[in-house]
Amino acid sequence: MLWQWANNKLQVFILDLDGTLMPSAKIDNQCYWQAVFECYDLHGTPPDLHGFRHVTDTGILDEWCPRKLGRCATPAETRQIRQRFLQLLKNAASRHPAYFSPLAGVEAWLQAVADWPNVFAGIATGGWDHSARWKLSVSGLERFILPLASSDDAIARTTIMRIAAQRVQALHQLEDAVTHYVGDGSWDLQASHLLGWTFIGIASGIQAEHLRKAGADDVRADFTRP
Numbered sequence: 001m002l003w004q005w006a007n008n009k010l011q012v013f014i015l016d017l018d019g020t021l022m023p024s025a026k027i028d029n030q031c032y033w034q035a036v037f038e039c040y041d042l043h044g045t046p047p048d049l050h051g052f053r054h055v056t057d058t059g060i061l062d063e064w065c066p067r068k069l070g071r072c073a074t075p076a077e078t079r080q081i082r083q084r085f086l087q088l089l090k091n092a093a094s095r096h097p098a099y100f101s102p103l104a105g106v107e108a109w110l111q112a113v114a115d116w117p118n119v120f121a122g123i124a125t126g127g128w129d130h131s132a133r134w135k136l137s138v139s140g141l142e143r144f145i146l147p148l149a150s151s152d153d154a155i156a157r158t159t160i161m162r163i164a165a166q167r168v169q170a171l172h173q174l175e176d177a178v179t180h181y182v183g184d185g186s187w188d189l190q191a192s193h194l195l196g197w198t199f200i201g202i203a204s205g206i207q208a209e210h211l212r213k214a215g216a217d218d219v220r221a222d223f224t225r226p
């Protein structure tokens with residue numbers, strides 16, 4: 001599906017970021033929880049993301065704080081966590097830049113999309129906007145100027161995805177486009193089903209098997225041509 005485009009049909013591909021465009025999902029999660037734990041002077045193991053209703057940066061914090069602290073995060077605490085999170089990501093990039101390098105085939109695929117008249121792309125990430133845009137900058141992918149929606153726009157992944165699609169459609173003045181979602185998590189697959197979108201999984205090994213067992217028909221390791 002990634003490279004098999006119908007010439008006579010408008011198509012929109014909405015892309016996840018961490019784990020999909022770059023192999024940053026694991027380090028992103030580690031930095032996120034380090035920032036949260038530091039803010040509240042806590043220690044521990046990051047919780048299983050599958051235990052949260054909304055696996056987005058805003059949704060996780062909104063659910064974790066009342067569960068763990070008995071209250072919501074204050075605006076000052078949220079700002080501190082966001083700032084520390086970005087600094088930790090930058091520190092990680094200085095040590096391991098490969099975490100934030102595009103997966104194989106991503107740049108060629110995005111360039112092909114830019115050159116093709118009937119195919120368009122945007123980004124829907126569960127991450128915060130400031131960290132997402134930094135990742136696109138450090139990876140060199142910002143040059144493709146993709147419309148982006150994040151958990152600064154909404155808490156629910158389905159809403160973020162819908163906003164991203166609307167921004168792509170508004171930018172290119174599209175109507176009646178077929179929409180696909182490209183992601184690496186089971187929550188991406190679930191959200192795609194809820195929206196009635198085609199899902200394309202980007203994963204390998206155990207994660208790929210999990211997606212297939214969850215019902216994903218199209219799972220590949222990267223964006224290279226089949």
